[in-house]
Amino acid sequence: MELALKQARQAFQEGEIPVGAVLLDVSGDPVAAARNQSILKQDPTAHAEIQVLRLAARAAGNYRLPGTVLISTVEPCLMCAGALIQARIAGLVYGTADPKAGAIVSRISIFEAFPWLNHRFRIQGGVLAEPCRALLQVFFAEKRKKNSTAPAPTGLESSSPE
Numbered sequence: 001m002e003l004a005l006k007q008a009r010q011a012f013q014e015g016e017i018p019v020g021a022v023l024l025d026v027s028g029d030p031v032a033a034a035r036n037q038s039i040l041k042q043d044p045t046a047h048a049e050i051q052v053l054r055l056a057a058r059a060a061g062n063y064r065l066p067g068t069v070l071i072s073t074v075e076p077c078l079m080c081a082g083a084l085i086q087a088r089i090a091g092l093v094y095g096t097a098d099p100k101a102g103a104i105v106s107r108i109s110i111f112e113a114f115p116w117l118n119h120r121f122r123i124q125g126g127v128l129a130e131p132c133r134a135l136l137q138v139f140f141a142e143k144r145k146k147n148s149t150a151p152a153p154t155g156l157e158s159s160s161p162e
Contacts, residue, residue, distance in 0.1 A: 014037075016038065
C-alpha cells in the first residue's frame with residue numbers, strides 16, 4: 001500500500017484526484033504502478049486501476065492477469081471493478097472506502113448486483129485507510145477552498161459555437 005500511496009501523492013502534486021494503484025505478481029512483487037491521470041490525459045478512463053492494468057497487460061503480453069493482486073488507495077468504482085474482472089485478477093486490496101462511487105462495498109457490491117459474473121476475486125479493504133482517506137480529504141478541501149475564491153461568472157458564457 002505504501003507504493004500505491006506514493007503514486008497517489010504524485011497524482012496530488014499533479015492536480016489529479018490522489019488515487020494510486022500497484023499490481024503485484026503471484027510472488028508478491030510489483031509488476032506495475034500508476035496513478036489517476038484523467039485530467040492530464042483528458043481521458044475519463046485514466047483511473048489509477050485502469051492505468052496499472054494497462055501497464056501490466058502490456059508487460060505480460062496478455063490482457064488476462066491471473067494470480068495478480070491489485071492494490072489501490074481507494075475502493076474501485078464500477079468501471080474499474082469491471083476491468084478487474086476482465087483482467088481476471090486474483091485479489092484486490094484497497095485503502096479507504098468510497099462512499100460516493102465505490103463498487104465493491106460502498107455504493108454497490110458488484111458481485112451481489114451481478115451474480116452471473118464469471119469471475120470473482122478476493123477482497124480486503126481498510127488497509128492503511130486513514131492516510132489514504134486523509135490525502136483525499138486534503139485534496140478536496142483545497143479544491144473547495146480554491147473554487148470558493150474564484151471570481152463569479154460575469155455573464156452567460158457558452159462553449160458552444162454560434
